[in-house]
Amino acid sequence: MAVVLRPAQAIKLVHDFSLALVRDGEPDLSSRQIAILLTIYLEPPPHHVRDLARKLGVTKPVITRALDSMGKLDLVSRRRDERDRRDVVIQRTVKGALAVERIGDLLAEQAQQLPP
Numbered sequence: 001m002a003v004v005l006r007p008a009q010a011i012k013l014v015h016d017f018s019l020a021l022v023r024d025g026e027p028d029l030s031s032r033q034i035a036i037l038l039t040i041y042l043e044p045p046p047h048h049v050r051d052l053a054r055k056l057g058v059t060k061p062v063i064t065r066a067l068d069s070m071g072k073l074d075l076v077s078r079r080r081d082e083r084d085r086r087d088v089v090i091q092r093t094v095k096g097a098l099a100v101e102r103i104g105d106l107l108a109e110q111a112q113q114l115p116p
Contacts, residue, residue, distance in 0.1 A: 009114050016110040024106065026099070027073055032056070033066050034103070037075060040090055041100045047090040048081070075099055 005013065022028060029037065035056060040047050049067070053060045067090060070076045075096035081087040 003111075005114075013107075013110055013114060016113065017107050020106045020110055021103070024102070026102065029070075030066070032058070032062070033070055036063065036066055037070065037096060037100060038103070040076060041092060041097060045089075045092070046081075049088050049090065052090070070096075 036052060039052060039055060049060050049063050053063045056063070067076060067078060071078060073095070074093050077091045077093055078088050079091060081089050
């Protein structure tokens with residue numbers, strides 16, 4: 001089922017969702033970190049730094065810095081790829097899965113409150 005929003009409704013949804021994220025008491029994530037988190041949890045693994053960098057159109061160091069912050073929050077973990085020790089595989093965590101669920105819940109709540 002497609003959801004059709006007018007531009008003003010879409011902007012209001014983004015605004016209200018952003019406010020809900022800021023107010024929910026959880027650590028703030030940048031839009032880049034949210035994009036990385038959602039990619040890791042919505043697309044099938046494995047996830048590699050180089051693949052995330054290519055997908056997001058940024059460099060590997062940019063992904064690494066974001067993953068450093070997200071790792072400190074236990075939203076993701078990293079391990080060396082057994083087949084290629086130069087590569088790093090990003091893994092899901094329980095806390096990260098709960099964060100994705102929370103993001104989905106907040107977005108759904110804000111969408112339901114949109115005026116017609």
